[in-house]
Amino acid sequence: MSPQQKALILPKKRGNLKVDSRSIPSPGTGQLLVRIHSAALNPVDYKIHDTGIFVTHYPVILGVDIAGIVEGLGEDVENFRKGDKILAHGNLYIIDQGAFQQYALTVATFTAKIPSNQSFDSAATVPLGLDTAVGGLYGSDRGAGIDPPWVKCVGDHGPKRPIVILGGSSSVGSYTIQLARLSGFYPIVTTASPNNENLVRDYGATHFFDRHLSGNQLVAAINKVTDSPIGIVFDAVSLPETQSVGWRLLAKNGILVLTLPASVKEDEGKGRKAVYTHGDPHLPYNHELFSNSWPMVEKWLSEGIIQPNNHEVLPNGLEGIIGGLERLRMGQVSGTKLVARPQETL
Structure with a gap:
């Protein structure tokens, strides 16, 4: 695996999003290294870009909806192994855990396996929503x-x-x-x-x-x-x-x-x-609730109790996110989640 990857980086408050290279991180205790196949866009992504809400340190990698394959395991990770297909709720406060890059770290507690009836693209629409x-x-x-x-x-x-x-x-x-x-x-x-x-x-x-x-x-x-x-x-x-x-x-x-x-x-x-309400499982006051809900996600998806959103795949990998965020900003998306495939970045 190359030590470098491509990522869509926001270098400063209200700056221009740009695809650039950065190092592939290594998983720490309780973390997974994931090769991201699909990352979904959310309105909060363009709002952070436009206003600087929630973020205090730059550079930032936006996006929290992750679906991909486990490439590495940190210590004390028991329920996953290399090669597992997973979905996870990323963390925009930590650059290594943002979704808009080719590899990211996820917290095992807020990660679930993707059942066989779901694709990477459909699974990526689930976490934040x-x-x-x-x-x-x-x-x-x-x-x-x-x-x-x-x-x-x-x-x-x-x-x-x-x-x-x-x-x-x-x-x-x-x-x-x-x-x-x-x-x-x-x-x-x-x-x-x-x-x-x-x-x-x-x-x-x-x-x-x-x-x-x-x-x-x-x-x-x-x-x-x-x-x-x-x-x-x-x-x-x-x-x-x-x-x-x-x-x-x-x-x-x-x-x-x-x-x-x-x-x-x-x-x-x-x-x-x-x-x-805040649907961020990484916030301390949310830990207990989401530690109990995430173990249900694979079952809910497998049994059809929860249906993922309809989705549209954006072209050009990470580059396509920029136009996708503009469509969200202009209110041009309805009843559909936009999904990017970071590995398709040229």
Whole structure:
């Protein structure tokens, strides 16, 4: 193996992304060295590039959605071996763990084997989207705090609870719908563009509404779906206008789960709260939750409990990421995850 690899590097805050060479890292304790076959793009990648959020040290390698083959093992790694096909949640705070390069280190705790029914490309669409949904639904500090499916049998006992998921065709929204189904919610109400109605219904949504309806129209329509109080609204879009809709739908003592900072004002007396969830398993307060969820990932994918996102493969390896991020920035991607193949970099 050559000691050098190609990587898409952000050299400074708001700098120009550039493919360059860097050393292939060596795995430390609890880590895997992975030859990355597929890396998925997320909106947070261009937001970090454009604004510098989350990152304090440069150079940076963006991307956290990794799928590839294990090339090396650090000490105390027990459940993997060289040659395993894996998916993993990378870490943009550590340059050796970024996804937009040909080789990266992954943390074994947040790595899973890819079952035979999935490709590298499909598996790469899973980590951040699924982890954000897991954190938002099951996290006790920055989530709704409901019992996760690996703790107790849900769905067969007790009254059905409604849930509203705004932005159901997004990556986070799609995994939230699927986990809501697994956790026994009913009805599962979602919004999306009309051309994505079949997609979100396939994921498990029981009721669909056009996201282009006005706030008043959405609130009125969704409130007709169920007589039960809506205790959880998961806003996978989290723009001010969607937060306003979610807040108005929420029952007393309900929780609005957000993927961006809250713009709604918590009101006294009703007990409602808005939580800004973070689907990063590397953050200390998330370690326990994701240490329990990642061992479920291979099973969920193998059994079809969780379906990966639809995806589109970008041309030109790492170079193709630059144009892909621009498409995300311009809002030109819907119901699909963009995936790059670093090994195809010229």
